[in-house]
Amino acid sequence: MKCMSIIPVVLLSVCVLGASGCDKKKETAAKGTPTPTQTASEADWCAEHGVPESICTRCNSKLIAEFKQKGDWCKEHNLPESQCIECNPDLKEKFEAMKSKTGK
Numbered sequence: 001m002k003c004m005s006i007i008p009v010v011l012l013s014v015c016v017l018g019a020s021g022c023d024k025k026k027e028t029a030a031k032g033t034p035t036p037t038q039t040a041s042e043a044d045w046c047a048e049h050g051v052p053e054s055i056c057t058r059c060n061s062k063l064i065a066e067f068k069q070k071g072d073w074c075k076e077h078n079l080p081e082s083q084c085i086e087c088n089p090d091l092k093e094k095f096e097a098m099k100s101k102t103g104k
């Protein structure tokens with residue numbers, strides 16, 4: 001009975017490590033479509049909200065409909081589920097990693 005509490009913690013950390021392996025998608029910058037207002041992907045970071053600017057629903061409310069359509073929406077926190085750190089604390093690490101990659 002003593003050891004029981006350790007097991008879920010170990011499983012959880014294994015899951016987190018395993019999940020981070022799947023995130024190694026190459027960020028494909030859409031080249032060939034030069035946008036004068038936005039300078040490629042390195043500027044794609046909303047420091048205010050801690051997510052990439054291109055998916056920041058708080059800066060770009062037009063995105064909300066898209067996320068809702070995909071079913072990726074947390075009504076409780078008014079955020080896409082995939083950005084809702086309150087519901088998915090693991091996302092914080094993910095976005096931190098993205099930030100250190102993009103933000104200089």
Ligand SMILES: [Zn+2]
Binds near residue numbers: 049053056
């Ligand atoms: Zn923002």
Ligand SMILES: [Zn+2]
Binds near residue numbers: 087
């Ligand atoms: Zn939420």
